[in-house]
Amino acid sequence: MEKKDAYKLIDDLFIVKTEKGNENLIYIADPSKNKIIRLLNLKEVEANVSKAVQKYIRFLNEDNKENLSKIELFAFLLKVKLYIEYISRYLLGYMLFDEHEQLEKDITPAFIIAEYLLSKEHLSEEDKSIIKDAKLFDKLYSSIKDVTFKMTVFDIKYIYLNFNLTLKAYLKA
Numbered sequence: 001m002e003k004k005d006a007y008k009l010i011d012d013l014f015i016v017k018t019e020k021g022n023e024n025l026i027y028i029a030d031p032s033k034n035k036i037i038r039l040l041n042l043k044e045v046e047a048n049v050s051k052a053v054q055k056y057i058r059f060l061n062e063d064n065k066e067n068l069s070k071i072e073l074f075a076f077l078l079k080v081k082l083y084i085e086y087i088s089r090y091l092l093g094y095m096l097f098d099e100h101e102q103l104e105k106d107i108t109p110a111f112i113i114a115e116y117l118l119s120k121e122h123l124s125e126e127d128k129s130i131i132k133d134a135k136l137f138d139k140l141y142s143s144i145k146d147v148t149f150k151m152t153v154f155d156i157k158y159i160y161l162n163f164n165l166t167l168k169a170y171l172k173a
Contacts, residue, residue, distance in 0.1 A: 005017045007112050007113075007115065007116045008112065009087075009103060009109040009112050009113070010099055010102050010103055010106075010108075010109055011099070012027055012028040012029070012095075012099065013025070013026075013027050013028075013091075013095070013099070013103065013109075014026050014027075014028070015042065015116055022041060022042075022043075023041070023042040023043075024038050024039070024040065024041055024042065025038075025039045025040040025042060025045075025087060026038050026039060027039055027091070027094055027095065029094075037094065039090065039091065039094065040087065040090055045083060045086050045087065048082075048086055048149075049079055049082040049083055049086060050079070052078075052082055052149050053075050053078045053079050053082065056075075056078060056147075056151065056156045057071060057074075057075050057078075059153045059156045059157060060074075060156070060157065060160055069124060069126070069127065070163075070164060070167060072123060072124070072127060073123070073127045073130060073131075073140075073167070074144070074160055074163050074164075076114075076117065076121060076123060076127065076131065077114075077140055077141060077144050077163070078144060078147055079117060079121075080110050080113045080114045080117060080141065081110070081141070081144055081145065081147045082147065082149065083113045083117070084103065084104065084109060084110055084113060085104075085147075085148060085149065086149075087103065088100060088103050088104050091103070107137075107138050107141060110137075110141055111134060111137060114131050114137065118131060118132075130167075136170055139166055139170065140163060140166055140167060140170075142166075143159070143162045143163045143165075143166040144159055144162075144163055146159060147159060
């Protein structure tokens with residue numbers, strides 16, 4: 001997947017790459033006055049999200065090579081969901097409620113985050129095609145929508161089971 005310099009999450013919220021190569025989350029507070037607020041360096045988001053995802057994946061204890069691809073796809077979707085959660089928690093004080101709700105509830109920002117992460121992650125071609133399929137992405141993402149930064153082993157295993165069932169139903173169809 002090709003890299004872009006900007007990803008539009010919602011109307012006034014973007015992931016942009018600076019001239020120095022840093023990736024930041026920016027919010028256009030007042031488009032008429034070109035008032036831009038730099039909110040987050042995405043390295044911070046990546047560090048916090050990766051730590052949580054690694055912890056959750058350890059909960060699954062999967063050694064079966066057949067399931068490793070599913071776990072990689074699950075981990076990728078966890079990353080997308082936790083990116084959205086981290087960003088939305090951080091933005092509470094900056095955005096209007098409608099914008100905040102759109103970021104959390106609408107599937108489009110999650111799909112854009114997935115596109116952004118695909119340019120960085122090493123997934124199999126099969127997993128990439130699953131992520132790029134908007135309808136399937138919506139179904140799979142919906143199966144993990146309850147993930148947060150503070151989950152128990154039982155919760156993660158239950159969510160993984162739901163994800164796995166959703167994926168199997170798609171692959172059989």
